[in-house]
Amino acid sequence: MLSVLSLGKSYAGESTVEAVKDVSLDLEQGQSLAIVGRSGSGKSTLLAMIGGISRPTSGQVLIDEVDQWKLDDTARADLRNKKLGFVFQFASLLPTLRAVDNVALPCLISGTLSAREAYARAHALLDRVGLSHRYDAFPGQLSGGEQRRVAIARALVNSPKLLLADEPTADLDEATEAEILNLLIDIHKALQVTLVVVTHNPEIAERADHVIEMRGGETVSKTERSSSEVVSQAIDIVREIYDVSPEKAAVEKVRLGEGLERFVGRFVMWVVPVVIIAWCLNWAVADYERSEIEAKAQRRMALEELAMQGLRADLKSVEFGPGKTYIVTIYLRNTKGDEPLYVMSPLVRGFVQVGTSWLEVPMKSLESASAQVLKVSGTQMLRYEMEPDVPEFTQLLPYYMHVRFTNDMLISPRSQPKDDLVERNDSYYVYLKPHDADDKAILSKMKFPGKPPVWVPMPPH
């Protein structure tokens, strides 16, 4: 299962240091190897090269006949994840994860099992290492021995073929050390895991199938014992740990990623719908407002068209009235015919040019005072009386007054309008012959085809 061929590791520097020299060994599946020796003898370096952690400078490490150091990083990491378990000198648990999470994590990363199955296996392993009461403890809440048990369980969770342990009881008290080592051996035997353990503990070495002693990076002795016995309950134990039933997995509560799931769930369940609802609401409101604004603009446009183009208003005539007055007739014509049109209180005012200013002159309606709102259908005449008593008026045309009429109207298609009302301000300009003007004098200055007219309208230009 494991073949190490002429493995060596040297470090280049001022002088080359050979940490491991030409080590070779073979292990069958289910065998165990204890590597012993003094500190700095190269034990851990050898284990790191076997475990795919430290690249050898020479030699090969074949695991199931695959030279792992010829694999690329990804493939080697995959091989490590699926075939190797590693128990370090220190437990090296992730402190923010609970015991069961730490154990399940390699399985979750490899993806070989579903999250529920991984947790089921993690629970079984923790049961197996005697931590069934500490599933949910964080590493900081565990003793050193318990942490080692968790680390062993974690190393076994992917059902490795090869379990590497580097002084797994280094800093433990004797009782705990014995307990852990016995557990390791038991598991190795029960699960038929090939075990390579670096240890100072002679008891372990005595129980291993193979023992090599290292000194200065070299193998100085090799001891081989009879093959390990498979404990009687091995099959059951393996089945208990690794054959997780769907029923059991189904009730497992997945711990690791629970927060993320909760977060994602919260996001999906709340934020996304809220955003979608808010967006839909915003869109609907905006669409409604748009349609309302557009409809209002259309109504306003139609109203303005009705007021500006539907209603024709202009001077019809200006005639001499009694005394010095003039009778001014303004027509309002509904050009839309069938559409009703209401004009509220046409306010008609008259002004005469004096200098460069317009001087307002008295002007009163000759229509019934009750007609505050005029319904305009067809053509309607409005008569006013104006009395422009302005002696110093400006004469743009000889003898004529320059007069401006303003006509301010509120126009609506309804007799009782609400917001459907448009204000329209018209101006009409005329030249007005004074009552006392002498026609002969006018004709001496200007020519008309007949008698000088009372009023001369300005063309609409």
Added chain:
Amino acid sequence: MSRVFSRRKLLGAAALGAAGMVFGRKLFSQAGEGISKWSAGGVGSNELPASAEIVNAGNLKQSFEQLGQYIYLTPQKLGGGTHAIDLNSGRTLAWISYWNYGDSCPISHHLAAYPSPDPYKGFEFINSTQGGDNVMIYGLPTRIKERGLTGKWGMGNHIYRVQFDGQSMNLMEDIAETTGVGLGVHTTIYPDASGFAGADGQKDVCAFFNRAVGNEKTQVQMAFRADWVGANANGGMEENWSKGGKIRLVRLNAAKETGRFELEGSKGNKIDWEMVPMAEYLVYTGQLPGDAPKALTGLDAVVHHPGGRYSALIIRMLSCAIIVDRHNWEPVCCLHCPEGSPGNLPINKVSSGPDTWEVKLDDVKCVGHEAGFSPDGKSFLMMNNIKQNNMAVFDTADADPRNWKKITFVKDPTWSGDYPSPFHLCFSVDGSKMFVSVLYPKPANSGCCVVDTKTWKIIKKFQNIGPDCQTMAVTYDGKYVFQIFSGFQRMSSGAFIFTQDTLEPVGYLPNFGGHHDCVIIPTKIEQLKNSRCTTL
């Protein structure tokens, strides 16, 4: 306490917040940028950048560039001048004001431009002006007359020849002063750009001029006056025209002693005010002052057939057009436009001292207004206004104008009564569409419409554009139509733009003045077919 504020809850809240920020930035990236830029900019901060960013505004030509490399020329009417707008940059390229040249009452009225291969380096245009009593028809409480500004130097009817030299506009010549022919209304360039025609409905005079270059002086090639001899001249004013009569066309000659005509300023005016739209009413009612209103024909414009030989004298009071052969300066026939009237009337020479011709009209059913030829010369149209509101369409494909026939009318159900009325016209470059301004009385906004020239049906209307839509112009690349508005003075003004092909509105171009006309400077002679040459 720990249940309320657990690390996991805080972590979850932080993650939720971070996700929210990321999501929010994505969703509201613009707002986020705005806020970040705002805060990065240090509002209220005294910190200034080490060096100021420099923008060369002269390189910014993109604002209007979609309209093309064209120069759009518009007279300002009461503004007293004319300005040229570079449609590519949106800038006013140059302007001229005739006050500065001693014209004490310039009303910059109509214009037409000669082609220039590169208008940005220079071009010439002819600009007619009004003046005198015309300034008093707008309701201005002015003292201009009292102060003598409408006298000798303010009578109007100047014909200015102006040159743009690439930098500024220069007044090259007052053709009215040179020739003694003062005409204040339409000017139209000949199709071969060898000269131009001018007219004035107050005088009933039209004249044809050669093209002077640089410091040369313009010469009159030919001038005509039209007089109306009403069959019922002693009846009511309206019957003076409606009962028929004769148009008498007289060839005018310069005085032998001076070589000049006696038509400068207000000399020769039959009426005191310009023939504005609907002024015909005032003539009918006797309310329009003037020396000879009963003789008025309203010869207000000349348009040229793109074939280059014939010109049409547009006579508004009678809604007809006398066709003149510019090869021999002889009138050929008279197109009579009202619906129900014969389309083509003969014109007879009745005297040779001076040359005089007459056209007999049995009746006059309505007045007319603007007119024009299609770019291919196969159609002639003229507006019938007031009593009829339509456009007469003549088939002018025949080489002999005496065979030109009235074939149909462009009508619209809303063109009833005196308003709204079809007003000015022009054609798309490909001739497939005719664009017509439609006049509403103030304060209503006017509009324009599009007519299919195969069927002579209205296919689209643009309404509520602005007060008093006047002449129209098209870009010669076939892309845009410009509808200028604000002939009514002192009101809002501008140019409404829409596409020639898809007929989609583009927008408004701001413009100063009470525009009465517009022209896009042609770069080739053939573009005159779509310029102020064939249409008004």
